[in-house]
Amino acid sequence: MSHRDQTITRIIDSFPEGEKSFVEIPFDVGPEIERIEVSYHYPFGGGGSVIDLGVARNGRMRGWTGSERGHITLEADRATPGYDLGPIPGQWHVVLGIVKIGPDCKIEVQIRLITRRRQWLAGELHSHSEHSDGGVTVLDAIHRARASGLDFMAITDHNTVSQNIIRPDDPGIHVIPAMELTSFYGHTNFLGLERPVDDWRCRSPQDVAEKMEEARAKGATIVINHPFQNSAGGRWQAGFDGAFDAYEIWNGNWSVMNEQGLAFWQELLAAGRRIPATGGSDFHLKNRRRHGRPCNRICAEGSAIADVLAAVRAGANVITFAPDETMARPSAEDLPLFGAQVAAGKPIGVTFNGLADGDEVRIITEFGLIETRAASGDIMVVEQAFAGRFLRFEVWHGKDPKLFTNPFYAE
Structure with missing residues (x-):
């Protein structure tokens, strides 16, 4: 636990306004806090006290x-049922409803104020439900x-x-509001907003670019999807100079479309573009895919949706075959993270784990593949200036x- 986490304990044993009143306990929450936890207990049963929360x-x-729960949690994007989502920093009060005061009542x-901290998270950025052609309910998709x-x-x-309107109660998973803009000229995901554009209809590639500008202006994170998909409207035809983040x-x-997409990404990087990469299962029930295959393994500065999307935009992301298999991370906390700018000659250290016999680690620069290293165990450490x-x-x-991995870039 970080030493910056805070615990505040208060004992309430005086009730000057008696029953049918409220007692408030103030506390301040700064911008570094991402979660509030409140617990309380008091004599009940034979004591007869009833205290709401x-x-x-x-x-x-x-x-x-009310008196139903003895422990609640609140975050920006998820909370115990009965509590609203929303901003965390501010002036707060625990509010106790004094229903009945039993003998020797003491509350x-x-x-507990939990500080934002860097953490690795695994997730899916491209999937569907029955609200379009996904074939499963929203709650089924979340369960999967x-x-x-x-x-x-x-x-x-x-x-x-x-x-985006259907939100589960405290599910233990963040559900990012999103929409896939699906046009005659390609598909692109708008992440982070319940309603990213007023009207999705596009009659030209320029319309697509304008919708992307509209969504970005409202705060969406924008990902161009499967640019080489061989289907009517699936291939990206709206250019790569517009408003997109990954x-x-x-x-x-x-598949072949992914091979082509990877090759073109390499061309863009070699031309000097700094474009973060993502993956997505593009789950539809009919295509028999599984959520998180492939998986985005991101390093976020906190656990909120805003932190997840900031990491996507920063390229602090490793795209892996599955959420619990082969992985790569910086070898130490003080070494650069994927997506970072690095000075010439500075050390890079990456530890790969979950490797198997027959795996090979490829090192790639603007000159293409420059080195291949065969796995000789489940862990490999690559260090170089x-x-x-x-x-990458x-x-x-x-x-x-x-x-x-996403690339390290020159300063």
Whole structure:
């Protein structure tokens, strides 16, 4: 636990207004806090006390659970049922409803303030539900993602946002509001907003670019999807000079369109573009894919949806075959993270784990593949001084990819 976490304990044993009153316990929450936990207990049963619990932020109630729960949690994007989502920093009060005061009633309240911290999260950025052509309910999609071991998911239904209104109660997984703009000229995901555009209809590639500008202006994170998909409207035809934040290099099962997408991403990087890469299962029930295959393994500065999307935009992402298999991380906390700018000559250290016999780690720069190292165990450490325009890594098993990192870039 970080030493910056805070615990506040208060004992309430005086009730000057008696029964049918409220007692408020103030506490301040700074911008570094991502989760509030409140616990309380008091004599009950034979004691006969009945004390209700709720919280308020900046003078407005944010939730109430009566005497039903002894422990509640609140985050920006998820909270105990009965409590509203929303901003965390502010002036807060624990609000106790004094229903009945038994003999020797004493209430112990504990408030824990949990600090944002860097963490690796696994998630899905491209999937569908019955709100377009996904074939499963929103809750079924969420259950499938949780069963795959994911920390976050986006349900990116085609040209619709009705899926974003259905929010599960405290599910243990972040569900990112999203929409896949599906046009005659290609597909692109808008992540982070319930309603990213007012009207999705596009009659030209220029319309697509304008919708992307509209969504970005509202705060969406934008990912160009499967740019080489061989289907009517699936191939990207709206150019790469518009408003987008990342590029999907791995869509579902590895295929020719992914090979072409990877090759073109390399061309863009070699030309000096700094474009973060993502992956997505593009789950539809009919295509028999599984959430998190491939998986985005991101290093976020906190656990909120905003932190997840900031990491996507920064390229702090490793695209892996599955959420619990081969992985790559910086070898130490003080070494650069994927997506970072690095000075020439500075050390780069990456530790690969979950390797198997027959795997090979490929080192790639603007000159293409410069070195291949065969796995000789389940762990490999690659250390070298940074040089050139960019440096990134891939792991392959024969013709099958297992992992792609985002690049380190020259300062």
